[in-house]
Every structure is written in structure tokens, then in C-alpha cells.
Amino acid sequence: MAVKSLAYAVIDSADIDAWRRYGEEVIGARALENTGEGGADEVRLRFDERPFRLLIRKADADRFHAAGWVYGSKADYDAGLAKLRAAGVALEPASAAEAKDRHLREFVRLNDPSGNLLELGWGNIVDGKPFISPVGVPHFEMGEMGLGHVVLPAMKLAETRAFYIDLLGFGDSDEMRAFVQGGPDDPGIGFHFLHCDNPRHHSIALGEYPAPSGCIHMMFEVPTLDAVGQALDRAIAAGTHISSSFGKHMNDKMYSFYMRTPSGFDIEYGTGGIRPDWTTFTPTISLKEDEWGHHWNFGG
Ligand SMILES: [Fe+2]
Incomplete structure (x- = not known):
């Protein structure tokens, strides 16, 4: 079964305040006050009904950390993981707390053959809050x-x-x-x-x-x-x-x-x-x- 969409990305940054300003004032996304998961050491940017699309974490160096991909259902997720395991791809299951942090039901970590980190999960967890751009972007095509x-x-x-x-x-x-x-x-x-x-x-x-x-x-x-x-x-x-x-x-x-x-x-x-x-x-x-x-x- 095919992956449904690119749900989010995780970015490491030495300057999360710069990212908060850039995310709101230039991109036009909304920085979440606090979703309760990461506190002061992270910035989450909301673009649509998904609680976050970019998670920027405080780190020593700036680096793109992972692309977060989702399947459309648990059945697709289970079938997808079985295919990866059969091909010998190493999968690292995330904890329930980590999945909650990503607004997913479950996910695994894996690397593609060039070494890019993927988080691969399922579960379209929404919170019902509307997206309102702080600079008036009408909406994002997401x-x-x-x-x-x-x-x-x-x-x-x-x-x-x-x-x-x-x-x-x-x-x-x-x-x-x-x-x-x-x-x-x-x-x-x-x-x-x-x-x-x-x-x-x-x-x-x-x-x-x-x-x-x-x-x-x-x-x-x-x-x-x-x-x-x-x-x-x-x-x-x-x-x-x-x-x-x-x-x-x-x-x-x-x-x-x-x-x-x-x-x-x-x-x-x-x-x-x-x-x-x-x-x-x-x-x-x-x-x-x-x-x-x-x-x-x-x-x-
Ligand atoms: Fe492009």
C-alpha cells in the first residue's frame, strides 16, 4: 500500500526564536503557544487543520532531521511495514509517547538508502482548532x-x-x-x-x-x-x-x-x-x- 502524504517535518535548529519569527512573519504559519509536548525547547508551526506541520527542536546545530510520512490507515501501515521488514529494512518503533507527540497513533523510524531519516506512521489526529495565519495568508494547499x-x-x-x-x-x-x-x-x-x-x-x-x-x-x-x-x-x-x-x-x-x-x-x-x-x-x-x-x- 502506498504512503498517503508527507504529514510533517522535524528540523533541528540552534536558534528556534529565529524560526518562530521566520515561521510567522515570513512564511505566514502560526507558531503554537504550547501544545504541551515540548515546552520551551521547540517551536511548532501550524499551517492547516493538522496540529503541526513543522516541528523545530532546539539543538546545537542546524539540520533537517526527518520527513514524517503517513499511511491512510492502520491496515496500510501494517502492510507497508511488513513489506519493509521482508526487504530487510531496519525499523525502529517509536514509543507511544513519541507517537502522541507527533499526533500519530504509531510510527517507526527508518533510513532510506542515501541515509535520509524517515518517520513513517498512521493516525490523522486533529484538534478542531482553525488555522488563522498571523499575516493573512488565506490558506495553505495542504x-x-x-x-x-x-x-x-x-x-x-x-x-x-x-x-x-x-x-x-x-x-x-x-x-x-x-x-x-x-x-x-x-x-x-x-x-x-x-x-x-x-x-x-x-x-x-x-x-x-x-x-x-x-x-x-x-x-x-x-x-x-x-x-x-x-x-x-x-x-x-x-x-x-x-x-x-x-x-x-x-x-x-x-x-x-x-x-x-x-x-x-x-x-x-x-x-x-x-x-x-x-x-x-x-x-x-x-x-x-x-x-x-x-x-x-x-x-x-
Ligand atoms: Fe520544489
């Missing part, structure tokens, strides 16, 4: 489609793609070689874009590209171009490094810009991503990243 997408480093690219497809039930959406450096000697970077059991074009992309922060970028989608432009204004006003100008991707047709987070990786903030019907979709092989725009500035 819900059944999950948090957005995460792009992770995958130096064992083929093996890691096979892990997500064969063992977790993902499907191919697109693949490409990105020639970011340019010039005749640029070997390009291999990427695979994969979807899970919801209409988002890709919930994960794997890049054959080392990322010291543990993440290449995460994407959040909002409903309108105005909401993207307003986020860009907030980012510039806050002095946030803009990693890429506004542009439109070839594969998911997302209109977006990229900005740096306090933990060193980027957030793509966009709108208009396509939602293919997977029963009729043919995966693409894109010859370039963008229809237009997305001019990168890696400094900052």
Missing part, C-alpha cells in the same frame, strides 16, 4: 495532499528511487538532469520527482547532490499569486536571503520563488502546481527545470 514536497540529497540516486517506489508505493512523476552551474563541463545533477497517494505532482524529489543541512528544499503551496507575491515582500522586508527569483517549473508548473530558512536549506513558496490524475498520467522526462525564471543566487 490537507489530504500533505505538507508540500521535500527535496532530499540522494547520493545513491537509483537505489533510493527504487526504495521509495518498490517499498513505499511511490510513483514516478518526472526525472531530469539540472545544469545549474552551466558551461560545457557541468555534468548536471540527476533528479527524480515522485508522487504518493494524493494528487500533488511530487511529494518528494531526490537530488544526486550533497546537502550539508540534510535537505535541498521544502515546498509550501498557497492558493493565489497574490499570496506568493506578498510572501516575497515579507521575505525581502525581513532581510531573508532570496535563493531564487520568481519562476515557473517545467514539471509541476509551479509559480514560485525560493528563500533561505534559518536552518540553511531553502523553502520554495509557490502556487498553481498541477494535480495529475495518476490513472491516466504518463511520467515525464524534463529537459530543463523551468519554463522561465528561477534565477539562482546561492550566496547569502
